[in-house]
Amino acid sequence: MATRALIGARSRATFRLPASRFLSIGPISRFASTLVIAEHEGGSIKAPSLSAVEAAKSLDKDNSISMLLAGSGPSLQEAAAYAASCHPSVSKVLVADSDRFMHPLAEPWARLIQLVQQRENFSHIVAASGSFGKNILPRAAALLDVSPVTDVIEISESTKFVRPIYAGNALCTVRYTGAHPCMLTIRSTSFQAQPDSTDSKAHKAPISQVDLSTFEEDTIGKSQYVKLTSQESERPDLGNARIVVTGGRGLKSAENFKMLEKLAEKLGAAVGATRAAVDAGFVPNDLQVGQTGKIVAPELYLAFGVSGAIQHLAGMRDSKVIVAVNKDADAPIFQVADYGLVGDLFEVIPELLEKLPEKN
Numbered sequence: 001m002a003t004r005a006l007i008g009a010r011s012r013a014t015f016r017l018p019a020s021r022f023l024s025i026g027p028i029s030r031f032a033s034t035l036v037i038a039e040h041e042g043g044s045i046k047a048p049s050l051s052a053v054e055a056a057k058s059l060d061k062d063n064s065i066s067m068l069l070a071g072s073g074p075s076l077q078e079a080a081a082y083a084a085s086c087h088p089s090v091s092k093v094l095v096a097d098s099d100r101f102m103h104p105l106a107e108p109w110a111r112l113i114q115l116v117q118q119r120e121n122f123s124h125i126v127a128a129s130g131s132f133g134k135n136i137l138p139r140a141a142a143l144l145d146v147s148p149v150t151d152v153i154e155i156s157e158s159t160k161f162v163r164p165i166y167a168g169n170a171l172c173t174v175r176y177t178g179a180h181p182c183m184l185t186i187r188s189t190s191f192q193a194q195p196d197s198t199d200s201k202a203h204k205a206p207i208s209q210v211d212l213s214t215f216e217e218d219t220i221g222k223s224q225y226v227k228l229t230s231q232e233s234e235r236p237d238l239g240n241a242r243i244v245v246t247g248g249r250g251l252k253s254a255e256n257f258k259m260l261e262k263l264a265e266k267l268g269a270a271v272g273a274t275r276a277a278v279d280a281g282f283v284p285n286d287l288q289v290g291q292t293g294k295i296v297a298p299e300l301y302l303a304f305g306v307s308g309a310i311q312h313l314a315g316m317r318d319s320k321v322i323v324a325v326n327k328d329a330d331a332p333i334f335q336v337a338d339y340g341l342v343g344d345l346f347e348v349i350p351e352l353l354e355k356l357p358e359k360n
């Protein structure tokens with residue numbers, strides 16, 4: 001192997017700013033009753049929505065948590081049955097069954113949230129901060145005339161939240177003093193659902209159908225569902241993977257990314273990429289990690305040929321262990337890495353592939 005140096009100086013300091021007022025219209029006064037907007041697939045609730053329930057739990061110890069599911073067909077009913085027993089803190093499952101909600105378009109979903117809120121008057125509405133929640137929640141907030149608090153990573157009181165600002169370089173504490181409902185998107189990596197909280201045997205919440213007879217179509221909605229393009233892969237989902245193997249511009253081509261895919265297969269890991277790698281067309285943009293991509297916090301994050309720009313760090317700096325391989329000893333990624341290897345990735349990856357056993 002060529003000469004390499006191991007360096008490992010981790011400094012992931014973030015500044016904490018004092019609490020600031022987010023809005024000042026009038027305080028939320030009563031106990032929390034929270035609506036969690038849930039995303040479902042294949043008859044079960046997606047993991048980030050379970051994290052949203054976990055976050056809702058921290059709003060108030062007496063919080064009553066309802067989950068809203070929408071869609072149509074047998075998979076919706078299956079998901080509703082799953083939702084009823086997916087988490088002991090869910091006290092009710094609301095189901096909106098209509099072809100309008102077949103696809104996650106913001107317009108009909110936002111109208112649905114407005115309708116449900118007008119009837120149930122929840123104190124809080126929470127969704128995970130993925131593309132689903134980020135698409136729907138702000139529009140619903142506009143219809144309800146409130147300002148959402150986004151990307152919450154910590155809840156200390158029912159109206160006091162911590163969220164990252166300046167691409168994750170500072171943490172800001174905000175107090176929501178607006179009108180009902182207080183609407184939040186939460187980072188699922190900060191509210192991991194506990195394994196024992198998904199015990200399906202002990203708990204069954206009641207399921208009720210949302211009456212859609214007064215549902216108003218959004219007449220100004222301009223988006224249209226065209227098609228879903230998704231990659232068939234046995235690798236874990238990037239957002240929830242325990243190990244993430246990320247490649248940057250240093251990989252140089254789409255062809256070279258295949259090495260990284262092999263490594264991910266051996267490690268049972270998800271593949272991630274920097275924006276530069278995505279922009280260069282090496283991989284599709286759903287693999288992008290960072291400020292404008294996915295936020296991940298796996299147990300192990302391996303970065304190959306990644307410089308460590310702040311916009312990339314914003315998406316992975318909370319990973320438990322960070323390993324970086326870069327030929328430039330001054331690359332900023334080494335400032336957040338627990339283990340750093342100064343070396344050529346075109347030597348390191350083949351050597352790793354050779355030494356790691358095949359996955360059973």
Ligand SMILES: Cc1cc2nc3c(=O)[nH]c(=O)nc-3n(C[C@H](O)[C@H](O)[C@H](O)COP(=O)(O)OP(=O)(O)OC[C@H]3O[C@@H](n4cnc5c(N)ncnc54)[C@H](O)[C@@H]3O)c2cc1C
Nearest residue numbers: 248249250274275276290291292293305307311312327345
């Ligand atoms: C508003 C905004 C939002 C952004 N959002 C994101 C985001 O979400 N995610 C994101 O990633 N970026 C984002 N960016 C872009 C970001 O600023 C950087 O440009 C990008 O992260 C750089 O990607 P990179 O590290 O792959 O490329 P580079 O910065 O070009 O780094 C490539 C690295 O590879 C190393 N290298 C080269 N060859 C080898 C080799 N053979 N072996 C080992 N190492 C090698 C080099 O030393 C270098 O450090 C955003 C930028 C802006 C302005």
